[in-house]
Amino acid sequence: MFERYGLGMIKGMMVTILHLLRHPTVSQYPDQCLNMSRRFRGNELIWSREKCTGCATCAKACPQGAIEIVTATVPADNKYEVQTYRVDTGYCIQCGLCVEACPFDAVYLGYSYERAKYRRGEVIQNDDEMKETPDKLASAYYHPEFADKLPVQTLLVDKIVEKGK
């Protein structure tokens, strides 16, 4: 059992004691937030009513069937007019296939991850809540042009996380 007379154990102890002198790699979440990647797939959807033509490709591409879209035909210019566009983010697994499939770039993934709700019903997003507002950023997933609006990702490999922001 003591093939190397305890030297192996002492080596292991050396490594642990030396870790006392290194910075801890954890950060205090509420006050020190690490920046997520610019392509982070947040747990909400952003939908622009103008660009959307009601073709429902996103609803078809969603493997979970989380997108529910009801359209009515406008006889005047023979186009679809979207009446309700509802996304149940409880079903949504943030896979981003809808963003990929949409031919008119009308739907994006959000960038926030703090959208926990208390009631199951509040998780469902209706059409007007999903408008893009200055604080509700759109993730650069599949749209590189949004990348420069978002903060640079903090990489753990770059630095040991210093204290404070």
Added chain:
Amino acid sequence: MTVALPAGEIAGKLETKFPGCFEEGGKDNLLVKADSLLDVAAFLKDQPDLKFDYLNYVTAVDYYAYFEIVYQLTSLEHNRSIVFRTRAYGRDNPTMPSVTGLWRGADFQEREIFDLFGVAFTGHPNLKRIFLWEGFQGHPLRKDWNG
């Protein structure tokens, strides 16, 4: 590069060794009769120049009229692989001899086929449902299973 053996070459050898082991027209995709399955499998495993000692997988496909059980074997020595299949007829209680005797790796996979398709494997050491609980009615992976 694992060479996938063409069916024709092996079919000839098998036909001479076990006449009538193939179903009609089963030569091109190595469709073996159920009752001569064990002899063919043993032959493929023990033949020195074949030596298919590694069973990749055993799976079943439900084609309404029959269940097709597909076996893929690989010979680690000669780095060759082969796929052969059999058919289990009947919807209520299809049976099929079990290859666990030759390759122990098939043990859980055959239990899974029994659990999700309902194909009973004769000669299996411990044929019980593997994923669903004992009292579960029906076999979910069948095409006509409606929940």
Added chain:
Amino acid sequence: MTTTQEMTLRTEPFVVNFGPVHPSTHGVYRMRATLDGEVILDIEPVFGYLHRGIEKLAEERTYTGFIPLTDRLDYLASMSNNLGYCIAVEKLAGIKVPERAEHIRVIMAELQRIASHSIAVGAFVNDCGAYFTPFLYLFREREKVLDLFDMVCGQRLTYNYMRIGGVSQDIPPEFLPALEKYVNHMTPFLNEFEFFLKQNEILLARAKGVGILPNQAAIDCGISGPVARASGVNWDLRKADPYSIYNRFEFDIPTGEAGDCYDRYRVRVEEMKQSLRIIGQAMKNIPDGPVRADVPHIIRAPRGEAYGHIEAPKGELGFYLVSDDSIAPYRCHIRPCSLINLTALREMVRGWKVADLIIIFGSIDITMGEVDR
């Protein structure tokens, strides 16, 4: 089935349930162990606590729609699951993947192998009793791999990054320098980790010669991956049946001799080093060009069947696809390397003690998502 045989002192075996909620069963896995004191007479695994019927779901989803579901198979190596599925569909539909996508796929698969092996080794030593320290050191390094995945595809665990015919998006410009920094940083860490645990006497005493899986039994049970290589089976799909562009890289396959827990731990650490070598080579000669063949979002595979398999971190992960000329596969069978690796657990464990049962089970390194599907 309990085996009672002639015992000197009149004792009787008693049955203990390890799991489904047990600190070291790596998920919801249950073993009904028949114990004679501390010695294990027999164990009977019970599966099914995480069965979601993914193979049935596959028959109702388009080929691209199923990719997010493959992330949930072996949720610790979802990049490899994506790769396995995409390779199978490309074989079925005969799609050629552009050069740049192939290189990105190799880099992602090898990064995923390092992340998955670091959990396997961390959990194994944690089961041995080292109170979370090696586990947390390896998790700190895995965190850096997750940062790279996060930069590329936006998620940290369920990537959904690969598509049929290539990858979903090109890597951002700041990815390659970060990857370079990671590779340079990871090699000294692995040496320090070796210095930390390789000759630890207690780990040697606990893991050497314990749970021996003979070479022939490994092949007979269809065992693949590090568990088989530790028993001396020199079979790695990246060399034996090179998929994607693995034949362009030179790396070697670490194999053990005795096939005990210590060899499995050693093989996994060596494989992490080899993965770093592959990433280094792939990083240098990554060409420019498109990252995805022009494949529609919803493809319609020609009638027929195909089996594509890759060397996932846990073993040979394969997808057997049958298509009947519609947008969804007629049948999609997933070869669960974790489930098949458990076939030999029963005779590897009999006769050892309770503490060894946990170690041997931990050294096989399974993920319940892939076992129960």
Added chain:
Amino acid sequence: MITWQDFSTPVGLYKALPPDWPVNYWWHFAFFTVAILVFVIAMVLAAIYIERRGMGRMQSRLGPNRTGPFGLLQPIADAVKVLLKENLVPAMADKPIHWLAPVIAFFPVLLIFAVVPFQNGALLADLSIGILYVVAISSVTTVGVFMAGWGSSNKYSLLGAMRNVAAVVSYEIPLALSVVGVVLIAGSLSLNDIVLGQHIPFILLQPLGFLIFFTAGCAEINRSPFDLMEADSEIVAGFHTEYSGMKFAMFYLVEYAEAIALSAIITTLFLGGWKGWWLPPWLWFIIKTLVVFFVMVWTRTTLPRVRIDQLMALAWKFLFPLALLNLFITAAQVLVWPDGLPWVAVIINIAVMVALVVIWSRFFKVGWGRVNV
């Protein structure tokens, strides 16, 4: 002359006491009881904090820092949380034994502190057989632990309790023998005299004795590499699986109080208790105790767990023979230098220790322990 029958009645007993006896004894008894209780509680809180914070920093994470400045109130927060938890008693449990077990486990630990000298002469009872009393009392906790294991009618706790009994039985002998070496040099059993006799700290004169005592002590109170009694990766939480609320707080207190008791005794026996330069002597005693406790935390962070039969083998085949040999060598040295060993004995003893450890570890092979079932 006091004859036996005088003690038969309380009145006779009172008359038998010397006349001035009650005056200063009660003050001494009251002061030291309060001092010991305050010392144990404070040291246990300090120990919990050192362990959680020290282990955290050694695992490159922060450890508790939210409750109070630098997380100093964390142990108190733990205590309050555990006290507020509901007191679950399993239905099939043996109620009286289940309830009594923590009490029986806790009070011997307090008794040990009666003979530990904080300063020259500052101890509750300067027993002339101090160390014999300590070795005797410290094995009573096993009764409490086994009652806990048996009382909670849970297979895991039964396994844990059985392991504890087996370990304590086999580690009692090396513990006692290594203490005899120290007693031979100091010439008296009383802890106070042992510390007075330590012109050269006994850790230098008795390196092998220190090694055996530290290992056997850690095994007895199931800490660091020998924490099999509540091996959380195998038998969930060992003997205190079914305990919650106040009873669990008692076991939690026992675990840390025993660790502090063992470090206090090691400081007294081997590190020259309160001896030190300009710092007040009782402060030296506390610092040395906390340093020895930190070494225990350090080993707990790094070393994996030993299996139960290796634990037994270590006791009977390694520590016990070495303790005997150490005893003979010390006895010979005491004969050669009757009035206190000079410095040269230090070099001899260290050389003897290295030689014995190297020779004796030849007998240990790896990979045994499988019973053919």
